Amino acid sequence: MNVKKRLLDGARMNRAIRRMAIETVEKNRGTKDLIIVGIRSRGVPIGERIAKEIEEMEGHPVPFGILDITLYRDDLTTIAPQPVVKPTKLPEPIDDKIVVLVDDVLYTGRTVRAALDALIDFGRPRAVMLAVLIDRGHRELPIHADVIGKTVPTDADEVIKVRMAELDGEDEVLIMEK
């Protein structure tokens, strides 16, 4: 795969994440009952950074959790090899809380569908919001994001690659061509 374009560098990614944090607090008029939940894998560092930005802004921490959606995927029996299953870690019961799901790229919407199913097995949140770093279009399900870092029109044969310092050594978002 060739790199077609560098969409975001580290500095621009940080600004996007800071704005996502501000929008998340604004939309909820504060941080009451808020839980930030990152979807494995790239949603985890993005969610952690959003939680950290909110803490710096508001002066108190917001609970942060990790959701593994592997077992809820709709293509589980058709993909090989099997994706590696990791634990889900939620900091507290999600009943009557406002859960902000965080992922790197919103594309078909199938990951978010799986995440909603997974989340509901843990309780009944008052509301669930979706925050994504990149919205690239091409939805296959009726799902939308509430907080978006950057909207990017893409072709179906392009691949968006989000790289995070915590997992990949560097912060950047690339458009790749198959």
Next chain:
Amino acid sequence: MRTQISSLKSKDLLGIEPLTSEEITLILDTAEGFKEVSERPVKKVPALRGQLVINLFMEASTRTRVSFEIAEKRLSADTLNFAASGSSVEKGETLIDTAENLMAMAPDMIVIRDKHPGAPKMLADRLPASIINAGDGAHEHPTQALLDAFTIRERLGRLHGVNVSIIGDIAHSRVVRSNIHLLTKMKASVTVAGPPTLIPAEIERLGVRVVHAIDEAIEGADVIMMLRIQLERQGKLSFPSLREYYNTFGLTPQRLRRAKESVIVMHPGPMNRGVEIASDVADGPWSVILEQVTNGVAVRMAVLYLLGGAHAAE
């Protein structure tokens, strides 16, 4: 990330012997994810929805069968239990015919327990379904060894270099065989101990140390695995009496003092209190026997998940 590979080579789990250390690590790492599922308010995930698992138990089993059944249900598989008693097997049907008839109902996986070593292999060679060995004679009991390893790793943080002593009826135990294969592959040091009549000749060739005095086996051990004395074999006991066995090989709190302070005591169950293990030990702070049972469900979920999905070779 510890896992280097993400799938198992074979469609079946027939024993520990054919597995690589990477595959064992993959199963144990995957089981960590599944242990969390059992702690949720809704203890069920849709991973194996629509898949049919047949539990074919040709030999009595409570713990293993129940554990597999819970694992299957927590993965949303459909399950069907087939026991030898009261079935066509009692009317003279062969295992192959029984299995082929069950296969005509298109199960995705068959979990089999049979008193004949090699029965799971025979099915695996003939049937397209994934076969999981839940114990075949004195051959192997792979999921028991995996749950033992999971428990040791969870408690001690590693398998490499851990001193494990296995004490009791080494000769008739499939649990021992699977555990020796697993622990030596993962570079643990294994010592076996028991009456000479219950230790098979040349077992050293599997890479274990053999001692005949229990105190020697306990000395410096990180893990002590007690094996069940098979009381159903009373008629042909390999030692004079159960009381003598307890006096010579029973694990008591006094004897346990020779082990490391952090020692853990395991038992695959069912226990004979006052024969191979004193109640004070079985219920004492060293015991992880009930943790083994809890972990069994997570490990079996991991095995079912790893075998139940699409296979790279297909």
